[in-house]
Amino acid sequence: MKCLSSIIAALLLAVIGAPATAQTSKPAEVDLGIFTFTSGPGAAYGVPGRNAADVVIGQINASGGIGGVPVKPIYVDEGQGTNAVVAEFRKLASDSNNQAMIAALSSANCLALAPVAEQLQMPTFMWNCDTHQLFLKDKYKYVYRTNSSTxxxxxxxxxxxxxxxxxxxxxxxxxxxxxxxxxxxxxxxxxxxxxxxxxxxxxxxxxxxxxxxxxxxxxxxxxxxxxxxxxxxxxxxxxxxxxxxxxxxxxxxxxxxxxxxxxxxxxxxxxxxxxxxxxxxGDGWWKSSTAQANPQTKAFIEDYRKRFNEYPVFPSFKMANTIYAVKAVYDKALATNKGRWPTRDELVAAAKGIKVDTLTGTLALREDNDGLVxxxxxxxxxxxxxxxxxxxxxxxxxxxxxxxxxxxxxxxxxxxxxxxxxxxxxxxxxxx
Amino acid sequence: MAYSGPSVFGAFDMVVWQLLALAVAAMALPVAVPWLGFVITVAIGKGLAALGVAMLLRGGLISIGHALYVAVGAYATAFLMLSVGMNELFLLLVCTTAITMASGLVIGAFMARYRAIFFAMLNLAISMVFFTLLSKLYNLTGGSDGMRVATPTVLGVTLDRTKFDLVLQFSAVALMVVVALLIDRYLKSPLGEALTAIHANEVRLEYLGVSARGVILAVYTISAALAGLGGAITAVAIGHVVPELSYWTASGQLVLIAVLGGISGVPGAFIGAFFFELVRTFAADFVPDAWNAIVGVALLIVIFFLPQGLYGLLQRVKMRKARL
CATH class of the missing domain: 3.40.50.2300 (Response regulator)
Known part of the structure; x- marks a missing residue:
């Protein structure tokens, strides 16, 4: 039995690799944990979100990634239930290349993840949860909503x-x-x-x-x-x-x-x-004059339509805009650091009060970390x-x-x- | 065939060793991979509930509603903290277990009359009624958004969350060993052995002067308390409780874990829970779009090739060694 447990431990170690160490230099890739539904009823919005993430990250990487580093999305299915979502979040937080998290779609998951993000000091951008309860009683340093509330x-x-x-x-x-x-x-x-x-x-x-x-x-x-x-x-x-x-x-x-x-x-x-x-x-209507006036948005819509044979819907834009917001936060932190790769705390500091031009308008993060859309x-x-x-x-x-x-x-x-x-x-x- | 297996005391020792080995694994894994600490803690919570289900299975009773007591435990913890202001981890665990035990006793008084499919469905019905209540009583329970569970103090000391998680993980491991040993003693006592007899021949048991209903009420109450304790651990570990804890798929998962681990010994439930949680975690990692299928296939393999569960495999290896 003991022998069995040591075998399991060894296997796990081999699978995961060495434990994370603190990141100071420029990583080979920017890992980005993205929580969305790819199974169950929530997939009706989760999958357009995921599709949009694929397109946007493709576009970002084609134009040099974030600070010259390519972005690699790591998708987590929220359909696994709150337990597993929290477990996955903790796991991804131990990846030192993963400096920011995009989570989550379901309000219940957002409410469960917010204190965890705070505890792990993990910059987290909530892309779709609308509940006005999120920032009602609790004040967070590491949790932002890049989205409007109910x-x-x-x-x-x-x-x-x-x-x-x-x-x-x-x-x-x-x-x-x-x-x-x-x-x-x-x-x-x-x-x-x-x-x-x-x-x-x-x-x-x-x-x-x-x-x-x-x-x-x-x-x-x-x-x-x-x-x-x-x-x-x-x-x-x-x-x-x-x-x-x-x-x-x-x-x-x-x-x-x-x-x-x-x-x-x-x-x-x-x-x-x-x-x-x-x-x-929100403001994620693909045919709005604001969206159509932005060449980047037009490229996104065209790319999305070609790949998935439909026009992006508003959950797609919530995700796309969140990813661009995260990129803007990185860019701001990199500029403040004069090119030195930012720590998680520096990212959070950069997010405070940031105003981002999104694909469909603007997104401002207020002092209470809520989004204005x-x-x-x-x-x-x-x-x-x-x-x-x-x-x-x-x-x-x-x-x-x-x-x-x-x-x-x-x-x-x-x-x-x-x-x-x-x-x-x-x-x-x-x-x- | 002459009995060549371990003696009763030998068997007891075996269980102790197996549990200690599990405990060592549960402590060692998170040292190597820190984020597994949370997975292990939640797995122990599930393992406790699955142990309750496994005990009922020994008596031939399938409960497909035992997530009810996990949810009762989890929400009891949330309410004790929010409404009563109880803020001490160990006190919370004790009180929650007592509350679920009481609810198990009350509901068990009705359940003890039923067997087979009626027992299974009645449990399912009650758990779904509770799920609906949790979802509908929005002002009280937060509905589908659930309730926050703050970080309790440990013996009066306020710990930062990272230290608290570690304490919780160690406490869960210790509880796993202690509770499992107690349940092991119970299952080997006359009251526990009567359980197997109910499965085999209930009428004969009654002729021996043992009340089948009493035996079932006892095991049902204990299994509810176990699930409640599991729910309390889960609630403080996650820090958030949602009505889905009581949903029928959660109950199904508990039966699955019990069968997967094997019901022939107490460690089985925990082996099953660890196996299930780890397979799911890694499946979701490597194939984020098909983790459901991976978990399903893994379960099918165990059910087809290891009808006695993972614990049965362990025993088979041991038997073969003994014969050699």
Whole structure:
């Protein structure tokens, strides 16, 4: 038995190589741990994220990598569960070439990884988790979110709705039954309550995440006849819902808001009539004028389309922008160090307050480590150039308008919003 | 065939040695590869729960809902810290074990009436009800986002996280050895031997004047306590608890680990847990897109070629040596 254990230990050592040592000189490659879903339902967003990472890292390496060093992504599947994700994170943190981590997609994993990153003093950039709980109670030095949170994302939908339908009376909500769906329902409801107190919520439905059928819920929505239906369904749920609701003319009988709708325009967009409100939860819309004006973005879109036979969706841009942000942090730290390779602490210091030009706009990291990203909202619009609808009548809400200021409780901030906010906000159609 | 195996005392010694060897491996691996410390700690947590499942399997009872007690343990730890303000590692482990033991006793009182598929399904049902509660009671449990578990103190001393992880790992290894030896004694006591008898012929056991229901209630309560202790270790190791701990796939994993390791001896559950966690870790490393398949194939190989589990293989080697 003892002999067996020593054999195992020897094997493991041979597999992994010598334990990590502190990195001071320029490494042969920049390892980059990237946590995303490549199995399970989360893969609906995890795989576009991973695809985008492949394309972006290819582009970065083609133009000399980071500080002349090629980047090597190490992908970790979040579908393994929180246990294994934490274990993988610890493992990758022991790799001295891996100075920064991009993690994670799921909010639960982000919440679990944040204290671990802090403990291991590992610069970590959270690319997709939206939960406003992340920085609510805890202050982190090593954890940044290169992404907006649920609050600006769903406040933007409410602003857009009130701009295009100022006389709306009744609203129904249908969200998946987990923290993300519940949070979205609360935020959307509270925003409407603050900006237009006479709105009545006639139905709140929270079907199980991953339900094969939403027919019961659709029947209830048809019967309730609300002016507006809000949903933050995503992935397979959103496609299922669109397929099941379209034949029952839910999209024509009510004004529907699909907060994450951009991600399914290419797959089920043709089922949707013109005028369905579509969110991007961020600014990652590939056809926006900002994206199209940037040659780098155009190259990314073209490359992505060639390799994966589809246009990038917003999760792709969240990942791509995060990787460019990490590169910008490296570049800044290298410049501060006058070319000496940065330590992890120097990277974290460089990330503080950085403002990055991304593929689709800008990303600013605030003093509380949260990301400031604009929010694009629009409606479905048939297109003569594409076999699927694109977004029209768009607006780009500046991040500062829709994001609660540093140190405020987000839900309390929402309840203090006033109709003047609506007057000051840019109008639908003001953005192309 | 004349009995040529080890004597009862010899067998006891054997288990001690096997457990000590496991403990040495569990301590040595992280010295060589520091990040494995966490994997080992979580594996011991799973091993404890799998040991509970293995005990039930000895009595012919399959629980495909034992992750329930892992989750009860994990959330009990989270709530004890958050609501009660209990902040001492060892106190937390003791209280959590007591809480899961109590819940095991209550639920076991119903479970002891059922056998076979009914026992399995009822356990599954209760664990899924608990999963749903954890997910739905958003304001209380944080829903699918889960709850934070802070770093507890150790004997009143606040340690930095790295030292704490080391203490936790050593404590888990020590607990593994102590608990496994206690369970080994239990399984070799009349109450434990009655378990095998239930599997073989329950009616005859009743005629001998032993209450089958009592035997099952005892083993069920103990197995719940083991799973709860495993859950507590997992919760403080990860620092975050999520409802998925109670999901049926987690229960399935425990049965898998128990079968994989082999139920003929106490070390089996831990061997299975170490094997499973290490295979998964390395599979995810080398083939990030197909780790599921690698784990699946590894399990199939063990089940096809080692029906007695990895521990059975160990015993077979020993038997052959004894015969030579």
């Amino acid at each position: 609050v600006p994302e769903f406040v933007a939908d409410a602003l857009y709705l009130l701009a295009v339908k100022p006389n709306v009376k009744t609203v129904a909500i249908i969200d998946p039954d987990y923290a993300f769906g519940r949070d979205a329902g609360l935020i959307f409801k509270q925003t409407l309550k603050a900006l237009k107190p006479d709105i009545e919520v006639v139905a709140e439905l929270y079907p199980k995440l991953g339900s094969p059928s939403f027919n019961t819920e659709i029947s209830r929505l048809v019967a309730a006849k609300p002016d507006v239906i809000f949903s933050n369904f995503w992935g397979a749920d959103l496609e299922n819902f669109a397929r099941q609701a379209a034949p029952r003319e839910l999209f024509t009988s009510s004004q529907v808001i699909l907060a994450l709708g951009e991600s399914v325009l290419q797959s089920v967009g043709n089922l949707l009539p013109d005028g369905v409100i579509i969110g991007v939860i 604009d929010q694009i909202v629009g409606v479905t619009e048939k297109s003569s150039s594409y076999p699927f609808p694109i977004m029209g009548n768009m607006v780009r809400y500046p991040a500062n308008l829709v994001t609660p200021p540093v140190g405020t409780d987000p839900i309390a901030w929402i309840s203090k919003l006033t109709p003047t906010m609506l007057a000051n906000a840019p109008k639908p159609g003001s953005y192309k």
